Amino acid sequence: MCSPRDSGLSMAAVRMMTRSRSWGPGAAPRRGGEEAAPLQRREAAAEGKKNPSLAKRQRKTQKLKVAYEAPGHEKGESHKALEALGWEPQDWRQQLENIRTMRSGKDAPVDWLGVEHCHDPSAPPKVQRYQVLLSLMLSSQTKDQVTAGAMQRLRAHGLTVDSILQTDDATLGSLIYPVGFWRSKVKYIKQTSAILQQRYGGDIPASVAELVALPGVGPKMAHLAMAVAWGTVSGIAVDTHVHRIANRLRWTRTTTTSPEKTRAALEEWLPRELWGEINGLLVGFGQQTCLPVRPRCGACLNRSLCPAAQSP
Numbered sequence: 402m403c404s405p406r407d408s409g410l411s412m413a414a415v416r417m418m419t420r421s422r423s424w425g426p427g428a429a430p431r432r433g434g435e436e437a438a439p440l441q442r443r444e445a446a447a448e449g450k451k452n453p454s455l456a457k458r459q460r461k462t463q464k465l466k467v468a469y470e471a472p473g474h475e476k477g478e479s480h481k482a483l484e485a486l487g488w489e490p491q492d493w494r495q496q497l498e499n500i501r502t503m504r505s506g507k508d509a510p511v512d513w514l515g516v517e518h519c520h521d522p523s524a525p526p527k528v529q530r531y532q533v534l535l536s537l538m539l540s541s542q543t544k545d546q547v548t549a550g551a552m553q554r555l556r557a558h559g560l561t562v563d564s565i566l567q568t569d570d571a572t573l574g575s576l577i578y579p580v581g582f583w584r585s586k587v588k589y590i591k592q593t594s595a596i597l598q599q600r601y602g603g604d605i606p607a608s609v610a611e612l613v614a615l616p617g618v619g620p621k622m623a624h625l626a627m628a629v630a631w632g633t634v635s636g637i638a639v640d641t642h643v644h645r646i647a648n649r650l651r652w653t654r655t656t657t658t659s660p661e662k663t664r665a666a667l668e669e670w671l672p673r674e675l676w677g678e679i680n681g682l683l684v685g686f687g688q689q690t691c692l693p694v695r696p697r698c699g700a701c702l703n704r705s706l707c708p709a710a711q712s713p
């Protein structure tokens with residue numbers, strides 16, 4: 402299991418959860434991440450001339466609209482836009498404060514086994530960032546405890562881009578089993594690692610658009626990678642817990658049918674300075690109190706404010 406003590410990132414991660422911007426492991430001041438993008442684009446353009454299919458993929462990536470990275474989308478602007486429309490969830494500030502109170506013990510699985518705690522803090526910064534991305538890829542449809550176990554085995558085996566590319570699929574599968582969809586993840590990990598080696602010098606890209614273009618990397622993983630690996634809050638990371646709880650509390654104007662729609666709905670009104678806090682806060686709340694089935698409403702401070710509260 403990953404221990405908070407063995408993670409040099411844990412404090413940075415805590416800061417990430419409580420501040421809108423902070424720096425990740427070994428990340429140079431944020432300019433470093435932002436400046437990497439033009440370099441990567443130049444290299445990618447050169448590669449595209451040699452490889453038409455790659456150029457096609459790049460054009461597709463460039464067309465991807467990433468609303469959460471829109472220029473000028475600075476602190477508070479989205480909130481002001483929704484305020485202008487006159488909508489925000491009823492009682493959300495009190496509900497949020499209640500959740501903070503319920504989560505003050507920081508004793509949910511995500512608090513000690515989450516992605517912030519599974520990389521090797523003594524590894525070179527770009528290796529740490531690769532390990533952060535790998536743990537995110539493993540974590541989808543998988544409990545934190547299972548992801549942490551797989552990461553521990555991978556670290557013991559050697560968890561760098563080169564070592565993973567030199568590992569045969571059967572061995573990689575045995576190392577990550579029983580994470581959810583492990584067979585597909587073996588394929589995605591190999592493909593993504595090859596791209597990182599070829600295009601990013603073994604590092605991970607520093608933008609959401611480039612991250613979601615990697616095989617097996619979705620928007621939630623990309624936003625968490627930006628926050629944990631690069632120290633930049635690029636959007637709200639919405640997983641199944643955040644999606645469920647936001648709908649139960651009516652934090653979306655209308656019921657949303659997917660985590661991506663929930664992310665967009667939350668970013669319309671939630672002040673940007675809170676975006677980095679929401680994922681860890683609600684994931685732990687969902688693990689301990691607002692469970693998927695039979696939520697513990699009787700023990701929830703929001704029971705008198707929650708439209709979905711169930712009788713004990």
Ligand code: SF4
Pocket residue numbers: 649650690691692696697698699701702703704705707708709710711
């Ligand atoms: S009252 Fe029940 S459904 Fe509502 S937030 Fe609390 S645990 Fe979840």
